[in-house]
Amino acid sequence: MIYADNAATTKLDLDAYELMIPFLLDEYGNASSQYSFAGFAKKAIINSRNSIASGINSDPDEIFFTSGGTESDNWAIKGSALIRKDKGKHIITSSIEHHAVLESCAFLEFLGFDITYLPVDKEGYVKPEVLKKSIRPETVLVSIMFANNEIGTIQKIKELTSVTHLNGSLFHCDAVQAVGHLPIDVKQLGIDLLSASAHKFNGPKGVGFLFIKKGTKVLNWASGGKQELGYRAGTENVAGIVGMAKALTNNIRDLQKNEDYLNKLTDEFVFRLSKYNVDFIINGGLHRLPGNVNLSFRNCEGEVLLHRLDLHKMFVSTGSACTSGKAMLSHVIQAIGTPGEYAYGTIRISFGKDNSRQDVILLAETIAKIVESLKK
Numbered sequence: 409m410i411y412a413d414n415a416a417t418t419k420l421d422l423d424a425y426e427l428m429i430p431f432l433l434d435e436y437g438n439a440s441s442q443y444s445f446a447g448f449a450k451k452a453i454i455n456s457r458n459s460i461a462s463g464i465n466s467d468p469d470e471i472f473f474t475s476g477g478t479e480s481d482n483w484a485i486k487g488s489a490l491i492r493k494d495k496g497k498h499i500i501t502s503s504i505e506h507h508a509v510l511e512s513c514a515f516l517e518f519l520g521f522d523i524t525y526l527p528v529d530k531e532g533y534v535k536p537e538v539l540k541k542s543i544r545p546e547t548v549l550v551s552i553m554f555a556n557n558e559i560g561t562i563q564k565i566k567e568l569t570s571v572t573h574l575n576g577s578l579f580h581c582d583a584v585q586a587v588g589h590l591p592i593d594v595k596q597l598g599i600d601l602l603s604a605s606a607h608k609f610n611g612p613k614g615v616g617f618l619f620i621k622k623g624t625k626v627l628n629w630a631s632g633g634k635q636e637l638g639y640r641a642g643t644e645n646v647a648g649i650v651g652m653a654k655a656l657t658n659n660i661r662d663l664q665k666n667e668d669y670l671n672k673l674t675d676e677f678v679f680r681l682s683k684y685n686v687d688f689i690i691n692g693g694l695h696r697l698p699g700n701v702n703l704s705f706r707n708c709e710g711e712v713l714l715h716r717l718d719l720h721k722m723f724v725s726t727g728s729a730c731t732s733g734k735a736m737l738s739h740v741i742q743a744i745g746t747p748g749e750y751a752y753g754t755i756r757i758s759f760g761k762d763n764s765r766q767d768v769i770l771l772a773e774t775i776a777k778i779v780e781s782l783k784k
């Protein structure tokens with residue numbers, strides 16, 4: 409098989425898997441318990457928090473474990489906006505955010521907040537000057553993603569946080585696609601809240617974290633016990649947390665090597681595909697997630713292409729995995745204004761470090777053949 413959908417999820421890191429096993433079998437003590445049997449789990453959580461914090465240059469007590477990207481986004485947006493509702497009820501986000509952000513904003517809209525959805529240019533960039541014009545004294549939160557999950561465009565985060573802070577507003581960043589793939593320094597970038605998800609960087613599914621800058625007020629997300637400083641109660645997913653920390657450490661160690669390799673793979677793929685007689689355009693900006701190639705084929709159906717590739721055991725996505733199944737243009741492809749005759753023929757390929765040169769050559773050839781046959 410050729411798995412080229414690493415933006416949807418990634419294969420578990422082997423070191424992470426091995427570190428997780430004891431916590432699933434023998435070391436099953438509840439980390440909140442007082443006796444020594446819980447000590448190993450407690451220590452593992454502390455170590456994991458430390459290594460995750462150093463991976464994004466935060467302090468350990470700024471890392472809060474969650475169930476993944478969706479929960480982190482919901483908590484960051486609802487928790488920071490609702491606690492500030494007396495200061496203002498205006499939120500700014502972009503039109504190409506993940507649904508976890510868009511739906512959290514829609515929920516707040518229902519509660520009386522006013523949401524501005526910033527447009528993006530045709531490469532998917534949010535312009536800092538457009539953000540500047542949209543900020544009002546009552547803007548309490550700006551939420552803009554680090555890198556887009558469909559087209560891979562990486563935003564100019566530092567410029568966006570600077571503009572946001574001029575007004576004293578908070579900046580939340582959905583960095584689910586970026587953590588473990590791009591260098592991230594929350595202090596240098598000026599990020600107040602940052603969402604991440606382990607399964608996007610070779611960690612296990614169902615675990616993630618929210619970075620909350622010290623001193624930033626947010627509502628507690630889950631009430632109950634004292635876990636996560638009382639902000640997110642619930643017995644910790646120790647194996648998940650340990651696996652996430654190890655996967656992140658390994659990915660950060662290999663960041664440059666992986667980026668160089670994935671850039672080579674995508675260049676080769678595009679080079680090969682362009683040798684065939686197929687009419688396509690590449691969506692997204694030049695500054696893109698490593699391994700991401702979002703393509704639109706003229707007069708073609710992305711869904712049909714995906715299913716034909718599936719027959720060859722080649723796995724790609726149309727738009728984002730979360731919206732596939734709905735026969736409609738993705739909101740991202742609409743926002744960047746991909747021309748109509750191409751837009752419906754969009755697929756997202758996201759290569760990972762386990763893909764080989766042979767994979768990209770074979771995938772390019774197979775796609776070209778299918779597109780050619782669909783024309784006939």
Ligand code: PLP
Nearest residue numbers: 476477478506508557584585605
């Ligand atoms: N944000 C972005 C940008 C994503 O790509 C995803 C997953 O596709 C999420 C949030 C949701 O993350 P999770 O699958 O961990 O809930």
